[in-house]
Amino acid sequence: MALAAHLARQIVNAAALLLAVLVLNFCLIHLAPGDPVQVIAGEMGGASADVIAALRAKYGLDHSLTEQLAIYLRNVAAGDFGYSYYFNEPVLGLILMRLPATLYLALCALVSALAIGTLLGVVSARRPNGMFSHAVTVFSLAGYAAPIFWTGLMLLLLFGSVWPILPVVGMADVVHPKRGFAYVLDVAQHLVLPSLTLALVFIAQYSRLARVNMIDALSADYVRTARAKGLPEWIVIGKHALRNTLIPIVTVAGHQFGNLFAGAVLVETVFSWPGMGRLVFDSILRRDYPTLMAVLFFSALMVMTANILTDIVYRLIDPRIRTARR
DSSP states (O other): OHHHHHHHHHHHHHHHHHHHHHHHHHHHHHHSSOOHHHHHHHHTTOOOHHHHHHHHHHTTTTSOHHHHHHHHHHHHHTTOOOBOTTTOSBHHHHHHHHHHHHHHHHHHHHHHHHHHHHHHHHHHHHSTTSHHHHHHHHHHHHHHHSOHHHHHHHHHHIIIIISOOSOOSSSSOSSSOOOHHHHHHHHHHHHHHHHHHHHHHHHHHHHHHHHHHHHHHHTSHHHHHHHHTTOOHHHIIIIIIHHHHHHHHHHHHHHTHHHHHHHHHHHHHHTTOOSHHHHHHHHHHTTOHHHHHHHHHHHHHHHHHHHHHHHHHHHHHOHHHHHHHO
């Protein structure tokens, strides 16, 4: 019951925050320089004043900003996120079409970063002054310092021209489309470079975090007690030390979901991955207000969902959290 009540409070807080995000996104985007009607008219090769006035009326831009905000909030409450200026189709359809690709990329990168980063940190903590530990430290610093777009470009050049063993653009082969298991394998091959690019910076962070926390855990009294009982080393590490090491990693991973999505925008642009990142890029260039506001809304929704799930997992891993709140 305590967990259910806590979850209910989290959802109410998230709903209030989403409303604030909607209003803030609307104000910031509409107050930014640039006129979407002028962009549309420019792509039409120029337009008369009557055509521009008709475009403003069509997209509801002839109302005052306050009226536009009220209409927008009312439509969003009804599940209507508007009509894309550029794609000429409902925004919700565009989002739902591209969201799976972004989630697929982000989740694969997150799982890879958690698994590889934790493994590197745990192994290097066994011998903190060994060669492997120093190599992991250098790799972590390099991975954290390198910009995501630069890493993506280097991998694209390496595997696109020097060592062409992996596809470097798109989500699947459009020239020779596959079916069945061949399609799954094709998508997995296209996923390797984008997910690796996105995961590298997080692998570096998680390996450093896992190393520091595992070193502390291995010197704790409960680990010495477990060793004194004659337990095998893999049980001491896997059952006793690793659990406390995972708590800060899970917390950081959940709170970094926003950074993961921001990185996906750059990665999808570099590798032409058909997700929401490309949609954000195209929407900013074309002043496509409805699409941009919807993408930002769903981004905030995903970040808040990730934070709530992280809080639940955190409580499941560490029962002391539940005990302390009672």
